[in-house]
Amino acid sequence: MTAIDFAAFVDELAAVSGEAILPFFRTALSVENKSRGHGFDPVTAADRAAESAMRTLIRRSFPEHGIVGEEFGDERPDAEYVWMLDPIDGTKSFICGMPAWGTLIGLTRFGAPVFGMMHQPFTRERFSGDGGAAQYRGPAGDRALQVRPCAALADAVLFTTSPMLMSAKDRRAFAKIEDTVRLSRYGGDCYAYCMLAAGHIDLVIETGLQAHDVVPLIPIIAGAGGIVTTWDGGSPEAGGSVVAAGDKRAHAAVLAMLAG
Amino acid sequence: MTAIDFAAFVDELAAVSGEAILPFFRTALSVENKSRGHGFDPVTAADRAAESAMRTLIRRSFPEHGIVGEEFGDERPDAEYVWMLDPIDGTKSFICGMPAWGTLIGLTRFGAPVFGMMHQPFTRERFSGDGGAAQYRGPAGDRALQVRPCAALADAVLFTTSPMLMSAKDRRAFAKIEDTVRLSRYGGDCYAYCMLAAGHIDLVIETGLQAHDVVPLIPIIAGAGGIVTTWDGGSPEAGGSVVAAGDKRAHAAVLAMLAG
Numbered sequence: 072m073t074a075i076d077f078a079a080f081v082d083e084l085a086a087v088s089g090e091a092i093l094p095f096f097r098t099a100l101s102v103e104n105k106s107r108g109h110g111f112d113p114v115t116a117a118d119r120a121a122e123s124a125m126r127t128l129i130r131r132s133f134p135e136h137g138i139v140g141e142e143f144g145d146e147r148p149d150a151e152y153v154w155m156l157d158p159i160d161g162t163k164s165f166i167c168g169m170p171a172w173g174t175l176i177g178l179t180r181f182g183a184p185v186f187g188m189m190h191q192p193f194t195r196e197r198f199s200g201d202g203g204a205a206q207y208r209g210p211a212g213d214r215a216l217q218v219r220p221c222a223a224l225a226d227a228v229l230f231t232t233s234p235m236l237m238s239a240k241d242r243r244a245f246a247k248i249e250d251t252v253r254l255s256r257y258g259g260d261c262y263a264y265c266m267l268a269a270g271h272i273d274l275v276i277e278t279g280l281q282a283h284d285v286v287p288l289i290p291i292i293a294g295a296g297g298i299v300t301t302w303d304g305g306s307p308e309a310g311g312s313v314v315a316a317g318d319k320r321a322h323a324a325v326l327a328m329l330a331g
Numbered sequence: 332m333t334a335i336d337f338a339a340f341v342d343e344l345a346a347v348s349g350e351a352i353l354p355f356f357r358t359a360l361s362v363e364n365k366s367r368g369h370g371f372d373p374v375t376a377a378d379r380a381a382e383s384a385m386r387t388l389i390r391r392s393f394p395e396h397g398i399v400g401e402e403f404g405d406e407r408p409d410a411e412y413v414w415m416l417d418p419i420d421g422t423k424s425f426i427c428g429m430p431a432w433g434t435l436i437g438l439t440r441f442g443a444p445v446f447g448m449m450h451q452p453f454t455r456e457r458f459s460g461d462g463g464a465a466q467y468r469g470p471a472g473d474r475a476l477q478v479r480p481c482a483a484l485a486d487a488v489l490f491t492t493s494p495m496l497m498s499a500k501d502r503r504a505f506a507k508i509e510d511t512v513r514l515s516r517y518g519g520d521c522y523a524y525c526m527l528a529a530g531h532i533d534l535v536i537e538t539g540l541q542a543h544d545v546v547p548l549i550p551i552i553a554g555a556g557g558i559v560t561t562w563d564g565g566s567p568e569a570g571g572s573v574v575a576a577g578d579k580r581a582h583a584a585v586l587a588m589l590a591g
Contacts, residue, residue: 093471097531167488167516168531169523170430170454194430194454195470210455210470211353228427256427257517263427271357271428 080132081176081188081199084125088158088174089192091120096193097168114162118142121158121174129154141283153179157283160189161232161260170194171262177287184308187287189261198265200294205268216295218317219270224324227252227273230263237278241312244329245276251328264288264315268295273317274325278302280310288315298322302329340392341436341448341459344385348418348434349452351380356453357428374422378402381418381434389414401543413439417543420449421492421520430454431522437547444568447547449521458525460554465528476555478577479530484584487512487533490523497538501572504589505536511588524548524575528555533577534585538562540570548575558582562589 095117122142129138137150141157154177159165161172170193178186188199196209198216205216221227229252234242249255252274259266259275261284266272268291285299285307292299292315299307299315304326307313314329316322355377382402389398397410401417414437419425421432430453438446448459456469458476465476481487489512494502509515512534519526519535521544526532528551545559545567552559552575559567559575564586567573574589576582 097529163514163516166514166531167490167519167523168526168529169516169519211453230427254423254426256423256429259427259429262429266428269357269428271426 077178077186078199078201081178081186082197084128084176085174085188085190085192085197087124087128088121088176089190091124092117092158092174093192095120096165114159114165115142117165118158118162122156125154125156125158125176139283141281151180153182155179155283155286157261157281157287160284161262164258164260164262171259173261173265175261175283175287177283177290179286179308182308184286184289187290189265189287189291191262198268198291200268200291202290202293205291205294207269216265216268216291217270218268218292218295218297219273221273221316221318221321224248224251224321224328225253227321228254228256228271229274229276230256230259230266230272231276232260232263233257241278248274248276248325248328261288264292264299267297267315267317268292270295270317273321275315276313276325278312280313282308282310285310285313300326302326337438337446338459338461341438341446342457344388344436345434345448345450345452345457347384347388348381348436349450351384352377352418352434353452355380356425374419374425375402377425378418378422382416385414385416385418385436399543401541411440413442415439415543415546417521417541417547420544421522424518424520424522431519433521433525435521435543435547437543437550439546439568442568444546444549447550449525449547449551451522458528458551460528460551462550462553465551465554467529476525476528476551477530478528478552478555478557479533481533481576481578481581484508484511484581484588485513487581488514488516488531489534489536490516490519490526490532491536492520492523493517501538508534508536508585508588521548524552524559527557527575527577528552530555530577533581535575536573536585538572540573542568542570545570545573560586562586 095113119142122140137147137153139145157175160175164171174190176188263275297317302312355373379402382400397407397413417435420435424431434450436448523535557577562572
């Protein structure tokens with residue numbers, strides 16, 4: 072069984088997750104309501120509802136598979152196939168009503184990412200990939216995802232969620248790159264990696280990522296012809312400090328500056 | 332003839348503008364193509380196509396009205412009714428493929444804003460208002476726009492496009508407020524003001540705005556129950572440094588900190 076067999080199942084996961092999340096996005100339910108008791112957090116409620124729905128569907132369809140999620144810990148993390156779930160990546164955008172958040176669904180086999188999806192249920196967009204190819208589906212149509220060339224950092228458009236999430240040392244290294252690129256923007260979360268896969272931006276540089284933040288994006292970026300590694304050029308599957316680039320030349324230039 | 336009579340016409344303007352812009356958003360046309368000649372700028376091309384289409388429709392329907400736009404200068408700016416047009420507010424989001432941009436259409440009568448719309452043609456959302464009421468229309472339905480209460484800055488969610496657009500002095504004043512609020516986010520442009528009108532965020536603080544950046548938003552914010560002034564509490568119609576708030580108490584607290 073190859074990864075491509077899971078594509079239809081991932082669409083089902085995205086559908087149940089979106090149905091669980093949307094009642095909490097931009098609705099009265101999303102307003103922090105003190106009458107619900109101290110500490111009611113609508114993002115956590117949406118996150119948990121979506122992850123529960125996906126876990127139920129995975130257990131019913133593939134009881135031998137493992138599951139690693141943000142909200143409910145690990146089940147069989149050493150299984151051949153393991154699902155990595157992050158129902159709302161970009162929670163700060165979510166609570167502000169902005170669309171730059173998404174549901175991340177990844178599948179690993181023997182530890183290697185083999186399929187990934189970013190689903191934005193509000194805009195009804197799905198970005199998916201298997202490492203060899205990547206696809207966009209949205210209200211205005213479907214198309215293959217393809218990175219764009221970017222030979223020099225001076226031409227690059229860069230995203231990071233926020234430099235304030237970085238350590239002081241990492242922030243200094245990031246600032247050198249930020250001073251070199253054509254345009255630097257903040258706040259994209261998973262949406263920024265998908266814009267990189269779609270050829271609209273050139274670089275995403277972040278720190279402190281969890282495995283479930285990045286594993287679902289790896290097969291999308293690779294499938295679109297891009298590259299993603301840790302800051303020191305290693306495998307990004309465990310998260311941490313990550314550089315994604317559409318063009319290997321821009322990626323090499325960033326790694327050289329981070330090492331310098 | 333009252334402002335409300337123009338609502339259907341503004342929908343027509345939004346439609347022709349969206350049709351002119353969307354071919355340039357996330358398409359091959361949006362990629363800077365050196366073969367088109369030095370300096371081809373897809374955002375400017377989309378901006379001009381949309382503003383031309385709107386100007387043609389206004390001239391044909393209301394030849395006595397004035398028009399003030401970002402791309403083509405002023406026509407009859409002293410007319411009783413003047414249209415203020417900004418086809419792509421949030422050009423940096425636009426070129427990155429992110430949805431946080433919109434088309435701003437405002438109408439003034441004797442210099443006072445009487446109707447405004449923010450149209451996001453990609454997400455098919457329209458935020459409109461006449462100062463007395465404000466409305467949201469989107470794929471998932473229509474509803475009245477209503478700000479949320481926010482009694483204290485410590486509870487506030489704040490947006491600004493970027494502190495780097497501010498002077499050093501303004502940035503220091505802004506940083507004091509940023510240190511006080513619950514959450515500060517960058518990059519929203521016109522979309523942030525609409526999230527304020529919809530009750531998802533509490534404050535937008537910016538500098539260096541043009542009249543066409545803010546006039547179309549004033550009737551939406553006021554219609555949703557919010558307030559927008561200059562940093563020193565004056566009328567915001569001319570642009571400049573602006574504070575928008577959903578709650579008058581948060582607005583007063585910001586003005587006190589900016590003056591202090």
